[in-house]
Amino acid sequence: MWATFSAAELLDSSISGDLADPNRNGIPNLIEYALGGDPTGNATGQGILPQAALNSSGKLQVSFDRYVTRNDVTLTVEGSDALNGPWDVLARSTSGAPFIAEFPGVTASEMGEGGVKRTTIIDAYNKSDPEHPRRFVRLRAGRP
Numbered sequence: 001m002w003a004t005f006s007a008a009e010l011l012d013s014s015i016s017g018d019l020a021d022p023n024r025n026g027i028p029n030l031i032e033y034a035l036g037g038d039p040t041g042n043a044t045g046q047g048i049l050p051q052a053a054l055n056s057s058g059k060l061q062v063s064f065d066r067y068v069t070r071n072d073v074t075l076t077v078e079g080s081d082a083l084n085g086p087w088d089v090l091a092r093s094t095s096g097a098p099f100i101a102e103f104p105g106v107t108a109s110e111m112g113e114g115g116v117k118r119t120t121i122i123d124a125y126n127k128s129d130p131e132h133p134r135r136f137v138r139l140r141a142g143r144p
Contacts, residue, residue, distance in 0.1 A: 018143075034073045034141045036065055036116070050139050060123040062137045068115045071096030076140045077121045079103070081132050090137070091121045095144050 018030035022040065025032075027049065029039040035048040050064035062077060074094045078087040091108040093099045098117070099108040105124030110117040125132040 030141045063120045
């Protein structure tokens with residue numbers, strides 16, 4: 001089990017489930033765990049969430065910390081022209097492995113020593129691309 005819960009809490013998926021948010025900080029357990037938070041504590045907040053920005057080339061990028069030892073999670077960065085999709089897989093990390101770009105033109109990089117890697121995924125499209133006037137990215141966490 002990836003989090004410390006009492007026996008009663010383990011039986012209650014509203015507390016111990018991957019999509020649960022028992023500390024009510026708005027971040028589901030599995031995302032919080034994958035990004036180095038504490039799903040059962042109150043100290044973790046929005047600061048662990050990915051940060052999106054435009055890079056110097058005018059491409060949307062998302063950056064976050066990936067915890068190598070949390071190898072029981074698959075992290076996937078997806079991109080879309082609309083919030084309701086369809087969503088394309090831009091890059092993925094499975095079982096603690098480094099992120100690999102899976103979409104043409106996407107860049108995935110990681111920096112850092114030891115168990116924490118600062119991960120940056122850069123989208124394939126420039127903000128001035130007339131065929132992709134709006135872009136959205138999201139990070140998904142799941143089980144391998």
